[in-house]
Amino acid sequence: MAKRKDGIETRQKLLDVACDVFAEKGFREATITEICRRAGANVAAVNYYFGDKESLYVAAWRQTMEQFLSNDILPSKDLPPETRLRVAIHHIIHRVLVDDQSRGYFRRIELMELANPTGLIDDLWKAMIAPRQKELLGIIRDIIGPGASEDTVILCKTSIINQCRGYILTQKSCLESLGGSQFLTAAQADRIAEHITRFSIAGIKAVSGQADDQADSTREKGDGKMFTQSK
Structure with a gap:
């Protein structure tokens, strides 16, 4: 024994x-x-x-992922999509910038993998991270509406994730601008998360307006063809 x-x-x-x-x-x-x-x-x-x-x-990777995702909270589908996005971003930012060192390993090892991909963790990523990203894609799709292409939804998701990742890379300067402390407080993390949320929702809605314009343009072109053919 x-x-x-x-x-x-x-x-x-x-x-x-x-x-x-x-x-x-x-x-x-x-x-x-x-x-x-x-x-x-x-x-x-x-x-x-x-x-x-x-x-x-x-x-x-498996150990750092499990530590990072422990006590993971997915926003209720009963909430409005903007609120669900706010909950998701606040949760990501607190995990990324506030939580303990064991979760910090994931942030650092992820950045190393992104900089020099090995391909070794692709299956693990799909099994553990992809479901969370699918949830985020669904929230964005609900905000943006049915007129957006899948590529547009994915680009919006990538923009949000990279905003969150960006604070890992610039954490030192971020701390200095927010008061010079060694570690972010929960209130400072909330401030960052709220900024990302508002910035992202405004961007998604702007893209949504473009999608509506494109849909109207497509319908107009289709109506024109039908009119020409009927003559």
Whole structure:
């Protein structure tokens, strides 16, 4: 039993350190040697518990995703779409900028993956993140109305997500502009989330107006064709 407990602790220590190293250096620059050195384990332990560096990376991603998405809250579908978007953005910003260090690993490891994609976590991403993004797409579609193309809805979603991600990259300057503290307070995060929400809703509604204009133009062209054909 003691050996089994030691084995579980060694595996978890390797995984925790791997999250740190991959978040710091990305997949390609991280080495098994450094991970083992920091974890106080030998290279054989990685081979035994995970098989190889690729599998360790996927396991690290899974752990950081699960920590990041723990206590995830999806807004009720009974709420107006603008309110649902506000709830979703506030939740994202608090997870991104306020929550504890264990969730911070996901933010950093995600940025590393975005900068240098490995393709190793595509299936995991689809299983764990895609449903949340699908929910966001649905909210945007409800705001923008039926006239928008799927590409337009996806672009709106990408714009919102990248606004949230942008505060990760500029967190230091953001903190300075909001008072110079070391960490964002919940009130400061609310202020940022509210700005993103208002900015995004205004943008979505502007796009919605363009979609309505395009739909009217299409109908007019169609009516013109019908009129010409009838003559």
